[in-house]
Amino acid sequence: MASQEKEGGEAREAAPARAGDFIRDIVAKDLEAGKCPFPVTRFPPEPNGYLHIGHAKSICLNFGVAKEFGGRCHLRFDDTNPSKEEQEYVDSIQADIRWLGWDWGGHLYFASDYFGQLYAWAEDLVRSGKAYVCDLNADEVREHRGTLTQPGRPSPFRDRGVEENLDLLRRMRAGEFPDGSRTLRAKIDMAHPNLNMRDPVLYRILRATHHRTGDDWCIYPMYDYAHGQSDAIEGITHSICTLEFEDHRPLYDWFVENLPVPHKPHQYEFARLNLTYTVMSKRKLLELVQKGYVSGWDDPRMPTLAGFRRRGFTPEAIRSFAGKVGVSKANSTVDVAYLEECLRDDLNKRAPRRMAVLRPLKVVLENYDEGRVEEMDLVNNPEDASKGTRKVPFSRVLYIEREDFMEDPPKKFFRLSPGREVRLRGAYFITCTGVEKDERGEVTALRCTVDLDTRGGSSPDGRSPKATLHWVSADHAVEAEVRLYDRLFSAENPDRVPEGQDYKANLNPDSLVTLAGCKLEKALGDCAPGDIVQFERLGYFCCDRDSTPGRPVFNRAVTLKDTWARMQAKDKAEGLKR
Ligand code: ATP
Numbered sequence: 001m002a003s004q005e006k007e008g009g010e011a012r013e014a015a016p017a018r019a020g021d022f023i024r025d026i027v028a029k030d031l032e033a034g035k036c037p038f039p040v041t042r043f044p045p046e047p048n049g050y051l052h053i054g055h056a057k058s059i060c061l062n063f064g065v066a067k068e069f070g071g072r073c074h075l076r077f078d079d080t081n082p083s084k085e086e087q088e089y090v091d092s093i094q095a096d097i098r099w100l101g102w103d104w105g106g107h108l109y110f111a112s113d114y115f116g117q118l119y120a121w122a123e124d125l126v127r128s129g130k131a132y133v134c135d136l137n138a139d140e141v142r143e144h145r146g147t148l149t150q151p152g153r154p155s156p157f158r159d160r161g162v163e164e165n166l167d168l169l170r171r172m173r174a175g176e177f178p179d180g181s182r183t184l185r186a187k188i189d190m191a192h193p194n195l196n197m198r199d200p201v202l203y204r205i206l207r208a209t210h211h212r213t214g215d216d217w218c219i220y221p222m223y224d225y226a227h228g229q230s231d232a233i234e235g236i237t238h239s240i241c242t243l244e245f246e247d248h249r250p251l252y253d254w255f256v257e258n259l260p261v262p263h264k265p266h267q268y269e270f271a272r273l274n275l276t277y278t279v280m281s282k283r284k285l286l287e288l289v290q291k292g293y294v295s296g297w298d299d300p301r302m303p304t305l306a307g308f309r310r311r312g313f314t315p316e317a318i319r320s321f322a323g324k325v326g327v328s329k330a331n332s333t334v335d336v337a338y339l340e341e342c343l344r345d346d347l348n349k350r351a352p353r354r355m356a357v358l359r360p361l362k363v364v365l366e367n368y369d370e371g372r373v374e375e376m377d378l379v380n381n382p383e384d385a386s387k388g389t390r391k392v393p394f395s396r397v398l399y400i401e402r403e404d405f406m407e408d409p410p411k412k413f414f415r416l417s418p419g420r421e422v423r424l425r426g427a428y429f430i431t432c433t434g435v436e437k438d439e440r441g442e443v444t445a446l447r448c449t450v451d452l453d454t455r456g457g458s459s460p461d462g463r464s465p466k467a468t469l470h471w472v473s474a475d476h477a478v479e480a481e482v483r484l485y486d487r488l489f490s491a492e493n494p495d496r497v498p499e500g501q502d503y504k505a506n507l508n509p510d511s512l513v514t515l516a517g518c519k520l521e522k523a524l525g526d527c528a529p530g531d532i533v534q535f536e537r538l539g540y541f542c543c544d545r546d547s548t549p550g551r552p553v554f555n556r557a558v559t560l561k562d563t564w565a566r567m568q569a570k571d572k573a574e575g576l577k578r
C-alpha cells in the first residue's frame with residue numbers, strides 16, 4: 001500500500017496483531033480494496049456515568065484497530081441527553097482512557113459541537129418532505145408504532161405540508177412549545193418490519209441546561225439521528241458498536257443516504273462484554289452510588305475502571321483481558337475469575353513481595369536476646385532476580401498470622417502448634433513451646449524457641465519444616481488498615497432474582513471486611529497511594545488514597561490462587577532454601 005498521509009494516525013504496526021477477529025478482517029479487506037487509506041474509528045461514550053470494564057473492551061477494540069492499521073481513533077462524547085450528563089463524567093472518562101493507555105491525540109469531539117449542523121440537516125429533511133412535526137405525545141407515538149406482528153398507524157400529523165412543518169420546527173427550536181408537546185419525526189414507513197424505521201423521532205423538546213451548550217437549545221437530537229451524522233462529519237470509516245444497535249443500522253444508513261453528508265460511514269456490531277457476579281448497566285451503577293451501597297464510583301468493588309484502578313488492577317491486566325476475550329458476534333458471559341487471573345499474571349511478574357500480618361498473634365522467642373535486631377535479606381521478587389533483596393528487621397517479639405497457629409490441630413494442618421517446628425520466611429526455624437491465654441481462654445501469645453543454626457531459612461542438617469510462615473517484627477511494624485474486598489454480588493447473574501426483587505437482593509453482605517491493627521513490615525511504610533505489592537501468601541494489595549502519614553491503608557486487589565496448597569507444593573518441590 002502506498003504511504004498514507006494522515007493526521008493523528010500512528011505508524012502502522014508491522015503486521016496487524018490480531019487479524020482473525022471479524023472486525024479486523026473487515027478493516028483489512030476494506031484497506032486492501034482501497035475503500036479507505038486507513039481506518040478512522042471512534043469511542044463514543046455518553047457522559048452519564050463512569051466507564052466500566054465493558055467500555056474497556058470497546059476502547060481497546062476501537063483504539064486497538066486504529067493503532068494496528070495505522071489509522072486514528074476519536075474520542076467523541078455522545079452528549080445529546082443533557083438531563084443525565086455532567087462535566088464530572090466527561091473528565092473521569094478522559095482520565096480513565098488515558099490510564100488504560102490510549103490517546104486520541106487532537107481528536108476530542110462532542111456530539112453537541114454538531115448541534116448546529118444537525119439542525120440544519122433536519123430542516124433539509126423537512127424541505128425534502130422526509131420529516132414532519134408531530135403533535136402526539138410520547139405515549140401516543142408509542143401506541144401508534146404498532147408491534148412486531150402489527151403494522152403501525154400513521155400519525156394524524158404525518159401529511160402536514162412542508163411550509164407548516166418548517167414553521168413549526170423553527171418555533172420548536174425558538175422555544176414556543178412546552179417540553180414533550182411535539183417532536184420532529186422522519187417520514188419513512190409505518191408498516192416497516194423494523195420498528196426503528198416507523199417514523200422515528202429525530203428531535204424532542206427538552207428544557208435542560210447542557211453541560212456545554214448551556215441554554216442555547218431547547219430541542220435535542222435523539223441518539224439515532226445524532227450518532228451516524230457525527231460519524232459522517234468526522235469521517236469515521238468503521239463505526240463499531242454493540243449488537244443491540246444492529247436493528248438500528250437500517251436507520252443509520254437511511255440518514256446517510258438521505259442527507260448531504262460529506263462522508264458515508266458504516267456501522268458494524270460486536271457482542272458486548274458481560275461478566276459473572278457483575279452488573280454493568282450505568283443506571284444500576286449510578287443507583288449503587290447514589291443510594292450508598294458503595295462509597296462512590298471508584299469504590300474498589302465497582303466494575304468501573306476507576307474502581308478497578310483503586311483496587312489495584314493495572315491497565316496492562318485489563319488490556320490483556322480485553323485482548324483475550326476477543327471480539328465476536330455472539331453474546332456471552334465471561335467468568336470474572338478470568339479477569340482476576342489476568343491481574344495475577346501481570347502482578348506476579350511485577351509486584352514486589354512484602355510481608356504483612358493481617359490478624360496478628362504475638363510470638364516471643366525466648367532464647368533470642370532482648371534488644372537484638374538482625375537484618376534479614378529477603379528476595380523482592382522470585383520471578384525477577386534483577387529486583388534484588390531488601391533488609392527486613394528480625395527481633396525477639398514478632399507477629400504471625402493468627403490462623404497460622406492451632407493449639408489442637410487437625411491432621412492436615414501443618415502450620416504452627418505446640419511442639420511443632422515451622423520456618424519463618426527468610427529467617428529461622430522456630431518451635432512452639434508454650435501458649436499464653438486470657439481469662440476467656442483465648443490465645444494471646446506464643447512462647448517459642450528459635451534454632452539459631454537455621455539463619456536464612458535452611459538447616460545445616462537438611463531438615464525442612466512442612467510450613468513457611470510470614471512474620472513481622474513487633475518493634476518495627478507499621479500499623480495499617482487493610483480492606484479485604486470480595487465480589488460485590490454473591491450471585492453469578494445478579495439480575496436473576498425472585499419476583500418482586502431486583503439485582504440489589506444479590507448484593508454480597510461480605511464484600512468488604514475492614515481490618516484495623518494489621519502489622520506490616522517496615523518497607524511498606526514508604527508506600528504511596530497506587531503502589532501495588534504482593535503480601536506474601538495473602539494476595540496482591542494496593543495502597544489506598546485514604547492512607548495518612550504513618551498509617552497506610554491497603555486494598556486487597558485479588559487473592560493468590562489457592563494460596564495454601566500452592567505454597568505447600570512449592571516448599572516441597574524446592575526443599576525451600578529460605
Ligand atoms: P450502559 O448500557 O451501561 O449505560 P451504554 O452503552 O449506554 O452503557 P455508552 O456510554 O453509550 O454506554 O457506551 C459507549 C460505547 O461503549 C458504546 O459504543 C457501547 O456500545 C460500548 N459499550 C458499552 N457497554 C459495553 C459492554 N458491556 N461491552 C462492550 N462495549 C460496550
Ligand code: MG
Nearest residue numbers: 045046078223
Ligand atoms: Mg449508549
